[in-house]
Amino acid sequence: MLGLSATIDILKLLLENERMYGEQLKREIGKKGSVENRLRELELLGIIASEVEDKFQGKKWYWLTEKGRKVAEKVKEIEEILGEK
Structure with missing residues (x-):
């Protein structure tokens, strides 16, 4: 799951921004289909809510659950160890 397209980007953006609209995430990441699939999967896993x-306008907020925040923080730690952004 973590290696799938857009997953890490979603986790990092939600860690930085607390809550974001789905459209904001799609715009930031730029992979609309991948983002929609990952959001669904992450929600099923209890990582985001x-x-x-x-x-009527289809506006939907997304945020990290407590479990998701822990996962996102670990991902951030791993990237720092590896020297990645």
């Missing part, structure tokens, strides 16, 4: 703000 979501809430629909406006069902």
